Amino acid sequence: MAPPPTDRRHRTASGLRTFALRILQVATAAALAADAYIHADLAPAYDPVGQHISQGTLFRVEAAAASLAALLVLLLGRRRPVWAFAFLVSLTALVCVVLYRYVDVGAIGPLPNMYEPTWFPEKTASAVAVAVGTVTSFAGFRITGRPR
Structure with a gap:
């Protein structure tokens, strides 16, 4: 007996x-991996920027977070919290690169002034x-639906 047509559509x-x-x-893992590689590659050049926490250290933290998010998306991509983590890592990196390109925020507590008013290929x-x-x-995140 053939299944009902709705089963086939489902x-x-x-x-x-x-x-x-x-x-x-x-796509997400590739984007995060590219971001991680670029930040890890640029980190040594930014080590002198900052007194307490260097910009190079922040770049290494970003590289680690992006690497972890990429790995989690590939291994556990059916879980909604994994997508939320990847989204937060990507969004914060995007906000930071655009913010510090156009706004001289200055140093914030132990964080260095990361204002850099130029675009270059890696950036x-x-x-x-x-x-x-x-x-x-x-x-x-949207396609995985709400957790059960």
């Missing part, structure tokens, strides 16, 4: 959702990567 929709989630996992690539990561991680 399986097709479920298959498309799974496929879309896989694409989002790969632009990082900004694009985290923008992509922000959009794809948000989509991944």
Whole structure:
């Protein structure tokens, strides 16, 4: 006996959702990995910036957070909190790169003044990567639905 037509539509929709989630996992992980690589690569050049906590240290923290988020998205991409973490990592990196490009915030407590009013290839690539990561991680968060 053939299954009702709604079962076929449900399986097709479920298959498309799974496929879309896989694409989002790969895209988000790639964006976060690119961001992590760029920050880790640039960190030594920014070690002299700051008295208490150097900008190089902050770049290493960003690289570690982005690496962890990329790994979690690939391994546990069906879990909504993983997507939320990836979104927060991407969004905060995007806000910081744009904010410190256009606004001289100054030092905040032990954090250095990271104002840098220029775009250069690595900075632009990082900004694009985290923008992509922000959009794809948000989509991944939405597609995973509410936790049961």
